Amino acid sequence: MNHLAAADYAVFLVYFIIVVGYGYWIYRSKRSGATNTNDFFLAEGSLTWWAIGASLIASNISAEHFIGMAGSGFAMGLGISSYEWIAAATLVIVAAFFIPIYLKNRISTMPQFLAQRYSDTVSTILAVFWLVVYVLVNLSSILYLGAIAIESLAGISFTTCTIGLAIFSVFITLGGMKVIGYTDVIQVIVLIFGGLVVTYLALQLVADKSGVDGVWNGLVTLRDRADDHFHLFFAEGHPHYYELPGMSLVLGGMWINNLYYWGCNQYIVQRALGADLKTARSGILFAAFLKLMIPLIVVIPGVAAYVLYQEGTFHDAMTNAEGVVKPDQAYPVLMNLLPTGMKGLAFAALTAAVVASLAGKCNSISTIFTLDIYKKFFDKEASDQKLVNVGRWAVVGSFVIAIAIAPMLRSLDQVYQYIQEYTNFLTPGVFAIFALGFFWKRTTNRAALTVAILTIPLSVLLKFWPQVMDLFGQQVDEIPFLHRTTWVFCIDVLIMVVVSLTDPASVHNPKAVTIDRRMFHVTPSFVVGSVAIAGILFCLYYVFW
Numbered sequence: 001m002n003h004l005a006a007a008d009y010a011v012f013l014v015y016f017i018i019v020v021g022y023g024y025w026i027y028r029s030k031r032s033g034a035t036n037t038n039d040f041f042l043a044e045g046s047l048t049w050w051a052i053g054a055s056l057i058a059s060n061i062s063a064e065h066f067i068g069m070a071g072s073g074f075a076m077g078l079g080i081s082s083y084e085w086i087a088a089a090t091l092v093i094v095a096a097f098f099i100p101i102y103l104k105n106r107i108s109t110m111p112q113f114l115a116q117r118y119s120d121t122v123s124t125i126l127a128v129f130w131l132v133v134y135v136l137v138n139l140s141s142i143l144y145l146g147a148i149a150i151e152s153l154a155g156i157s158f159t160t161c162t163i164g165l166a167i168f169s170v171f172i173t174l175g176g177m178k179v180i181g182y183t184d185v186i187q188v189i190v191l192i193f194g195g196l197v198v199t200y201l202a203l204q205l206v207a208d209k210s211g212v213d214g215v216w217n218g219l220v221t222l223r224d225r226a227d228d229h230f231h232l233f234f235a236e237g238h239p240h241y242y243e244l245p246g247m248s249l250v251l252g253g254m255w256i257n258n259l260y261y262w263g264c265n266q267y268i269v270q271r272a273l274g275a276d277l278k279t280a281r282s283g284i285l286f287a288a289f290l291k292l293m294i295p296l297i298v299v300i301p302g303v304a305a306y307v308l309y310q311e312g313t314f315h316d317a318m319t320n321a322e323g324v325v326k327p328d329q330a331y332p333v334l335m336n337l338l339p340t341g342m343k344g345l346a347f348a349a350l351t352a353a354v355v356a357s358l359a360g361k362c363n364s365i366s367t368i369f370t371l372d373i374y375k376k377f378f379d380k381e382a383s384d385q386k387l388v389n390v391g392r393w394a395v396v397g398s399f400v401i402a403i404a405i406a407p408m409l410r411s412l413d414q415v416y417q418y419i420q421e422y423t424n425f426l427t428p429g430v431f432a433i434f435a436l437g438f439f440w441k442r443t444t445n446r447a448a449l450t451v452a453i454l455t456i457p458l459s460v461l462l463k464f465w466p467q468v469m470d471l472f473g474q475q476v477d478e479i480p481f482l483h484r485t486t487w488v489f490c491i492d493v494l495i496m497v498v499v500s501l502t503d504p505a506s507v508h509n510p511k512a513v514t515i516d517r518r519m520f521h522v523t524p525s526f527v528v529g530s531v532a533i534a535g536i537l538f539c540l541y542y543v544f545w
Contacts, residue, residue: 004347005344007344008344012348016348053284058360066145066331070305071327073295073306077299078229079244082249084291084295085291085295085540087258087262088291088536092288095280097438098263102273108273110266117511117512122433125452129426130426131365133426134267134364138361139402142358146165148161149331149350159407162406169358169359170362187353188290190349194352197342203300206221209313231545252482256489260431266367288529301334309325366395424481428488429488442507447496448496463481465478
């Protein structure tokens with residue numbers, strides 16, 4: 001059985017003490033009187049640009065990346081990196097065009113924006129959808145992936161891992177967004193440094209097995225031995241075309257997926273809603289630069305594990321009792337090769353990623369449940385302190401549900417793809433509602449309500465399109481989920497346009513968002529940073545296309 005040595009536990013204990021101690025210090029030093037909802041849920045005016053940027057990345061990068069994306073790197077290679085690299089470009093768009101609208105309208109939650117722009121009905125429908133997806137898909141999968149990684153690394157039982165991670169996360173979450181935001185700075189430093197250590201070891205091992213010296217030669221060897229894993233474009237007929245279909249990696253579904261995630265997702269946007277525009281934009285741009293390097297610490301180790309597996313090094317560790325290859329075991333197997341002390345650092349890095357993501361996700365669940373469900377339907381006159389207490393209980397309840405669901409995910413091979421596919425049942429409709437609500441004044445409540453109701457049925461219909469057509473004697477191929485995302489989005493936009501234009505309320509719409517072009521003016525430094533990101537992305541896609 002794999003286990004950690006005393007030195008590894010000592011390293012992890014130092015990390016634990018620093019995070020908890022720093023979090024408690026932040027909680028005490030930045031607390032002013034009774035905690036109110038803006039303070040607890042948004043950390044209004046308290047987060048600096050670097051804290052916002054770090055919190056965005058810490059909340060986004062979790063076990064689904066370290067384990068799930070590394071597993072996809074093992075299975076399909078660098079193509080999975082498009083989720084990260086297109087996200088960097090998306091963050092620039094969100095900072096320039098979405099955040100000014102949220103801040104001008106003093107938005108605290110995404111359902112609040114929908115209520116202001118459309119109606120309480122649209123807001124409530126999507127609030128319920130978000131809560132279901134956040135708890136049943138996101139929170140449970142993050143907990144599951146973190147638990148299997150720690151189980152593999154330390155030999156601790158799966159159940160103990162899920163409970164331990166939940167308790168650690170609860171402590172941080174109950175301190176509110178300020179504690180989450182500032183402890184995320186430490187989490188990001190730990191997870192990036194620890195991740196780079198694993199990447200270094202993986203490349204060094206490839207070099208040693210190939211009879212060459214140095215990490216750089218290991219990377220060159222990696223590309224020579226697995227050239228099919230270093231391409232970003234998958235043509236039709238490729239074994240992984242369904243997961244990453246052709247041009248959708250740089251157009252269509254990938255952009256819709258990222259624009260929704262980074263621009264219309266409470267879990268992410270919440271970090272910037274309590275700041276002024278300049279601070280929010282600087283933080284988001286910082287996160288975009290950090291996003292560019294994530295494939296180096298999660299995808300490259302997965303590709304290295306694939307090469308080593310092909311040479312027989314990890315054959316037993318990467319297969320189950322039935323001899324089936326389990327790609328999601330790639331990262332845990334690599335971590336077990338670390339020397340004493342370094343394994344403790346990798347353990348801390350993984351835990352940092354999981355806990356930061358769990359805490360951020362649960363804070364968003366708590367925010368939506370408290371402000372958009374509890375206050376609106378159960379106690380409209382609730383005091384700030386009561387709402388904060390309800391939010392804290394929502395955190396605990398969410399973790400209880402996630403702990404119960406997490407073991408059910410053991411049958412999946414690539415959990416990262418599971419997360420992407422099933423959250424995308426909702427993505428195209430929500431993004432259509434937000435995008436048209438932002439930039440087209442004639443968009444009506446009736447149009448938004450129609451799409452809110454039809455999006456999931458449309459997504460389900462297209463997912464099972466071959467079976468539907470088979471009923472009529474027609475055989476068709478399954479539609480890749482990124483293509484389904486594009487199709488559903490286009491259909492949703494068409495529906496919203498038609499419904500709005502046939503609705504008399506669209507002519508003089510009192511709920512339309514007022515756009516002032518000056519809202520979108522950016523500083524010269526923001527322009528320089530944006531151009532740098534675009535240049536880096538061009539080079540990456542040119543080299544690895």
